[in-house]
Amino acid sequence: AQTVTQSQPEMSVQEAETVTLSCTYDTSENNYYLFWYKQPPSRQMILVIRQEAYKQQNATENRFSVNFQKAAKSFSLKISDSQLGDTAMYFCAFLYNNNDMRFGAGTRLTVKP
């Protein structure tokens, strides 16, 4: 079974600085999808970024980018120029084929003014 591990329960960063959230996963599959979701205090989970495992190029969405290391089974999220609105829980997720999406336990990120 696929598992997703987020080893940092909590992190903090100063406004305007860069922070990296870690995620590792375990799978024997070759083609799969990885996601980062953000859950702000308002609670609605929103998709931040998505990576297709067969693509070598790292996905980027504005200030959010990933470092996808397929051999190491690592999928970290980098937030550049952190803003107060980035304060949230961040969940890493793994999807293979049409199976259940597997989520990590989450990292609580606080952006400090």
Next chain:
Amino acid sequence: DVKVTQSSRYLVKRTGEKVFLECVQDMDHENMFWYRQDPGLGLRLIYFSYDVKMKEKGDIPEGYSVSREKKERFSLILESASTNQTSMYLCASSLEGRVYGYTFGSGTRLTVV
């Protein structure tokens, strides 16, 4: 703006009560999901449905049932609420191919006393 709407944000019920959590999506998505979110455990899948009147058990279905009579509506039922079902419940939906991720509702915080 596409939406997944959960009928209640906060709910307090008594032990032994039958509880209904409602979820409606307006995106014509085939798949709908119910997750439970607890601190340190991430999101755990309770049930999902890939079509009207179809349902599949997730990781933690015990004590829950679901109903999907219409494509846009997916209900989670706690047959006899217990205190260990106090949690945050998240509804989500996706296209038939899940590879573009899920759209989540805002969540229902259920407290069973």
